[in-house]
Amino acid sequence: MSTVRNVTFSFRDGKATSVAVQQGESVLDAALAAGIPVIHQCRSGSCSSCVAKLVEGRAGMRAGASSTLLRSEVDAGERLLCLTEPETDCTFALNYVSDAGTVKAVKAHAFVDSVEQVASNVVRLKLELAEGAWLDFKPGQFIQVRVPGTDVMRSYSPASTAADLPRIELLVRLLEDGVMSTWLRERAQPDDVLEIEGPFGNFFLREKVSAPHIMVAGGTGLAPILSMIDTLRRAPGRKPPILLSFGCATPDQLFCMDDIALRKHWLPMLAARVSVDRDASGDLLAGNPVDAIREGDVAHPDAVAYLCGPPRMIEAATLRLTHLGLRPENIYAEQFAPSN
Ligand code: FES
Incomplete structure (x- = not known):
């Protein structure tokens, strides 16, 4: 006899909805069949778009399925819904509002x-x-x-x-x-x-947040961060304080420095720190963009962080920011892994 599990999706705006998941069916497939707007793309574990946090019950990844999640993320309850099958009734928290998808x-x-x-x-x-x-x-x-x-x-x-x-x-x-x-x-x-x-993708700017924004970008992970900064710049009303920490391996790999300088000119509340792992000189900081985050950067209890770059940078930045007191649910991250 096949087992049916009741799975509840809890959105950031407080809305919740449930679906029955059949044995052998992924949580994502069941949600989409029921018209629940769960953000997704590849449906095969490679894009991370469908990530959600298991907050109640047990649910594991399909046998043999690989995933882009870091071990620490799985241990913290994160699951890719396209690869996940419930073992009990369970609840997943989605880090976006119910109409985002x-x-x-x-x-x-x-x-x-x-x-x-x-x-x-x-x-x-x-x-x-x-x-x-x-x-x-x-x-x-x-x-x-x-x-x-x-x-x-x-x-x-x-x-x-x-x-x-x-x-x-x-x-x-x-x-x-x-x-x-x-x-x-x-x-x-x-x-x-x-x-x-x-x-x-579910990595996007949560607008109308007035608390400080910490943005950490490695390499071309700067692209979505620039889009977010420009959106904040164009939004009406008071802008939040923004800290951009951007880094590359060497000075010849840095780019968009004029774009960053222009945005600093337009947005007096934007501070930028630029780091290189090697050959730092002048205003460049030695080290990576995570090293450049200081204790006082996370003084506000509602500060939010956006991280985009290689998996190791995401892991290190998440650890550093949570250690400094940033709430884990206020950290939004996207890994950029090169594909050949
Ligand atoms: S939809 Fe791409 S990882 Fe699940």
């Missing part, structure tokens, strides 16, 4: 406006949506781009905002043998047409 991803075409190498290993790719095409996104969410002439899709979080549409700006890390990197280096031209799809 109602925007559906769409496919669109975009033209290449320009391709500019802005650091030794980073390209700024400017796109413009084709006439009649549209897609919306929250600052921090990602879109997928098909590498022309292939079936390969790559995920990028725009550095621009929805207010900049139809223009979209991406920051792409160049990898030696990456499929997108090779196309950008060897073939990309203005007016090339790209297939894109989005928005995806």
